[in-house]
Amino acid sequence: xxxxxxxxxxxxxxxxxxxxxxxxxxxxxxxxxxxxxxxxxxxxxxxxxxxxxxxxxxxxxxxxxxxxxxxxxxxxxxxxxxxxxxxxxxxxxxxxxxxxxxxxxxxxxxxxxxxxxxxxxxxxxxxxxxxxxxxxxxxxxxxxxxxxxxxxxxxxxxxxxxxxxxxxxxxxxxxxxxxxxxxxxxxxxxxxxxxxxxxxxxxxxxxxxxxxxxxxxxxxxxxxxxxxxxxxxxxxxxxxxxxxxxxxxxxxxxxxxxxxxxxxxxxxxxxxxxxxxxxxxxxxxxxxxxxxxxxxxxxxxxxxxxxxxxxxxxxxxxxxxxxxxxxxxxxxxxxxxxxxxxxxxxxxxxxxxx
Amino acid sequence: xxxxxxxxxxxxxxxxxxxxxxxxxxxxxxxxxxxxxxxxxxxxxxxxxxxxxxxxxxxxxxxxxxxxxxxxxxxxxxxxxxxxxxxxxxxxxxxxxxxxxxxxxxxxxxxxxxxxxxxxxxxxxxxxxxxxxxxxxxxxxxxxxxxxxxxxxxxxxxxxxxxxxxxxxxxxxxxxxxxxxxxxxxxxxxxxxxxxxxxxxxxxxxxxxxxxxxxxxxxxxxxxxxxxxxxxxxxxxxxxxxxxxxxxxxxxxxxxxxxxxxxxxxxxxxxxxxxxxxxxxxxxxxxxxxxxxxxxxxxxxxxxxxxxxxxxxxxxxxxxxxxxxx
Ligand SMILES: Cc1ncc(C[n+]2csc(CCOP(=O)(O)OP(=O)(O)O)c2C)c(N)n1
Numbered sequence: 134x135x136x137x138x139x140x141x142x143x144x145x146x147x148x149x150x151x152x153x154x155x156x157x158x159x160x161x162x163x164x165x166x167x168x169x170x171x172x173x174x175x176x177x178x179x180x181x182x183x184x185x186x187x188x189x190x191x192x193x194x195x196x197x198x199x200x201x202x203x204x205x206x207x208x209x210x211x212x213x214x215x216x217x218x219x220x221x222x223x224x225x226x227x228x229x230x231x232x233x234x235x236x237x238x239x240x241x242x243x244x245x246x247x248x249x250x251x252x253x254x255x256x257x258x259x260x261x262x263x264x265x266x267x268x269x270x271x272x273x274x275x276x277x278x279x280x281x282x283x284x285x286x287x288x289x290x291x292x293x294x295x296x297x298x299x300x301x302x303x304x305x306x307x308x309x310x311x312x313x314x315x316x317x318x319x320x321x322x323x324x325x326x327x328x329x330x331x332x333x334x335x336x337x338x339x340x341x342x343x344x345x346x347x348x349x350x351x352x353x354x355x356x357x358x359x360x361x362x363x364x365x366x367x368x369x370x371x372x373x374x375x376x377x378x379x380x381x382x383x384x385x386x387x388x389x390x391x392x393x394x395x396x397x398x399x400x401x402x403x404x405x406x407x408x409x410x411x412x413x414x415x416x417x418x419x420x421x422x423x424x425x426x427x428x429x430x431x432x433x434x435x436x437x438x439x440x441x442x443x444x445x446x447x448x449x450x451x452x453x454x455x456x457x458x459x460x461x462x463x464x465x466x467x468x469x470x471x472x473x474x475x476x477x478x479x480x481x482x483x484x485x486x487x
Numbered sequence: 488x489x490x491x492x493x494x495x496x497x498x499x500x501x502x503x504x505x506x507x508x509x510x511x512x513x514x515x516x517x518x519x520x521x522x523x524x525x526x527x528x529x530x531x532x533x534x535x536x537x538x539x540x541x542x543x544x545x546x547x548x549x550x551x552x553x554x555x556x557x558x559x560x561x562x563x564x565x566x567x568x569x570x571x572x573x574x575x576x577x578x579x580x581x582x583x584x585x586x587x588x589x590x591x592x593x594x595x596x597x598x599x600x601x602x603x604x605x606x607x608x609x610x611x612x613x614x615x616x617x618x619x620x621x622x623x624x625x626x627x628x629x630x631x632x633x634x635x636x637x638x639x640x641x642x643x644x645x646x647x648x649x650x651x652x653x654x655x656x657x658x659x660x661x662x663x664x665x666x667x668x669x670x671x672x673x674x675x676x677x678x679x680x681x682x683x684x685x686x687x688x689x690x691x692x693x694x695x696x697x698x699x700x701x702x703x704x705x706x707x708x709x710x711x712x713x714x715x716x717x718x719x720x721x722x723x724x725x726x727x728x729x730x731x732x733x734x735x736x737x738x739x740x741x742x743x744x745x746x747x748x749x750x751x752x753x754x755x756x757x758x759x760x761x762x763x764x765x766x767x768x769x770x771x772x773x774x775x776x777x778x779x780x781x782x783x784x785x786x787x788x789x790x791x792x793x794x795x796x797x798x799x800x801x802x803x804x805x806x807x808x809x810x811x812x813x
Contacts, residue, residue, distance in 0.1 A: 217560070219556075246590065246591055246592070246593050247593055249591055249592045249593065249595070250592055250593035250594065250595045251595075255595060256559070256560065256596070258559070258596070259591055259592050259596070262583075263579060263583045263584075266552065266579055266580065266583060266584065268552070269548065269549050269551070269552020269553055269555070269556065269580065270552055270553075270555050270556035270559065270584065271556060272549070272552070272553055272556060273552060273553035273554060273555060273556020273557040273558075273559070273560070273564070274556040274557070274559065274560050275556075276541075276553060276556070276557060277556070277557045277560035277561065277562045278560070280512070280538050280539070280562070287556075299546075299548060299576075300548055300549075300552065300579075303544070303546040303548055303549035303552075304549065304552065306544055306546070306549075307543065307544055307546070307549055307553070310544060462590075464593075464594075465589045465590045465592075465593050465594045466589070466590055466628060466629055467589070467629065467631075467652075467653045468589070468597070468651075468652035468653055471681050471728035472681075472728075472732075473681075473728040473729070473731055474728060
């Protein structure tokens with residue numbers, strides 16, 4: 134025997150909202166904990182509205198976070214503003230936490246690139262659609278941060294399906310070799326569209342994939358926002374302190390369809406989904422907060438009203454955003470538009486050269 | 488001015504770019520201690536350290552993706568793909584990310600990176616080492632595709648590529664790495680991108696080419712001039728976006744055009760040029776636009792590769808035919 138490895142699992146809150154063990158210090162800060170709760174609830178309301186907009190033809194294909202709210206919010210809440218988020222397409226919650234406006238997210242899913250020119254941190258990456266291809270970007274970012282000796286960290290998020298791609302392993306392998314300040318987060322929602330985890334990998338955990346790259350991987354209850362925030366804070370602090378990368382496998386479940394163009398009932402049973410509803414992150418934290426007398430029914434009603442108001446205002450701004458003129462598709466093609474394409478731009482705008 | 492080879496000019500330009508701008512980072516397989524398999528990066532790691540001259544793991548997708556991440560963070564990465572045949576794993580990064588980061592974020596994030604790779608056949612290399620699939624890259628909106636054909640242009644165009652605010656694929660004609668020699672002054676001066684170079688003026692026919700096969704094209708022009716045919720020779724140099732005006736005004740003058748490229752014919756970049764001339768220069772044509780190219784075959788290995796590549800003879804034969812057309 135020349136090597137032996139272990140993969141730990143972290144959780145604090147049981148599905149019924151009781152504590153399995155003493156919570157980390159930050160959890161005694163009611164304001165913080167309630168803040169996490171509010172962000173998750175906002176995301177759930179926002180998702181519901183986005184789906185309604187899609188169903189009525191006012192939004193394009195949209196990827197919901199239903200059941201996964203704790204991952205996005207837990208991770209983002211442990212980041213500093215100057216850290217760099219490199220998200221996948223399902224990380225709305227993290228973007229919102231980092232200051233991206235709701236109407237900007239709607240704009241993106243509504244088919245307008247201006248949504249990616251968002252008011253979150255200017256260096257954060259936009260949604261990434263080719264699965265897993267954002268992981269090497271995060272490694273490049275982290276390399277730049279290390280080269281310039283900046284105490285900043287890259288946080289890269291992707292799904293369980295993405296871990297099957299070489300992109301993710303190539304990025305992890307490089308990050309391990311160079312001890313880069315980066316945290317990889319596999320959001321294991323157990324399905325990659327219709328393909329279940331057991332067909333995605335023969336490995337017992339995704340966390341153990343980090344071991345091959347030379348760093349620690351840990352499994353976290355992805356429906357427990359306290360566990361996620363704790364794991365994220367620890368991993369980010371280690372990365373910031375020069376201790377290299379970490380990998381977090383957040384085990385959660387996608388309660389909804391893959392996107393608004395998917396019908397998950399084709400490939401999984403109602404019983405399975407029903408069972409996972411008992412694990413979901415929002416009810417769990419709410420029970421805990423109520424037990425701790427940090428939250429009340431009145432608070433809940435007020436929050437719902439606030440979410441409604443904020444979302445409706447954002448939807449109004451989104452719907453009122455005037456469309457771009459067609460020729461603006463040339464505006465950011467290159468820093469300066471080459472003459473050859475300026476001709477095409479004029480063609481599109483109705484001016485003709487000849 | 489010093490006489491040097493094309494690969495030495497590349498090395499000189501990289502050193503100059505790194506000296507001028509601390510944000511420039513060079514990365515790739517074997518590019519550090521070893522100086523690259525063609526020695527394009529030799530000595531750079533000693534001068535600039537292993538953080539700025541970085542030996543990467545053997546992973547081409549990663550090299551492309553790292554460049555995107557570094558560039559978005561304000562570095563100026565210059566990645567090397569060891570041979571063009573191995574560029575395909577990182578096409579995903581070029582097509583889906585590098586070329587469109589500026590567009591998809593409306594300019595919030597940009598991607599000022601260079602990806603260098605040896606290009607073309609004729610060095611008796613193993614399979615997969617002789618690719619010339621530049622047309623595939625030139626098809627991608629938002630990229631620049633540049634190919635020098637002399638040490639002087641290699642130096643000036645590479646400096647321009649590094650300083651360019653957008654992603655550039657820089658294709659280096661492998662066959663000319665050591666075969667092409669010329670005077671290069673390390674004056675830090677870039678040559679313009681998006682511009683073709685008229686290497687030789689002539690009234691009778693326009694020969695358009697790029698990369699290594701300009702050698703044969705120039706030799707053909709010499710041979711033809713002995714027969715009284717004055718060929719104008721254009722080095723296209725930047726394929727994306729390409730300098731239509733230089734092409735069209737030359738064809739307007741000569742009325743005839745032969746396009747010479749090493750890449751396979753179908754969908755090759757010659758087709759693009761021929762289409763432009765058909766659309767915008769038809770009235771000046773005295774003969775059909777003609778292509779001399781590689782065949783639509785897999786590039787053969789060493790024993791047959793000289794039959795694949797356009798030869799002086801194929802170029803002169805085609806050009807004579809075009810000049811006799813009536
Ligand atoms: C490279 C690539 N292949 C295929 C797709 C189509 N596709 C979109 S999402 C998806 C499943 C991804 O699953 P996972 O990584 O687990 O993330 P999740 O959607 O569950 O969050 C697929 C196959 C894609 N976007 N990119």
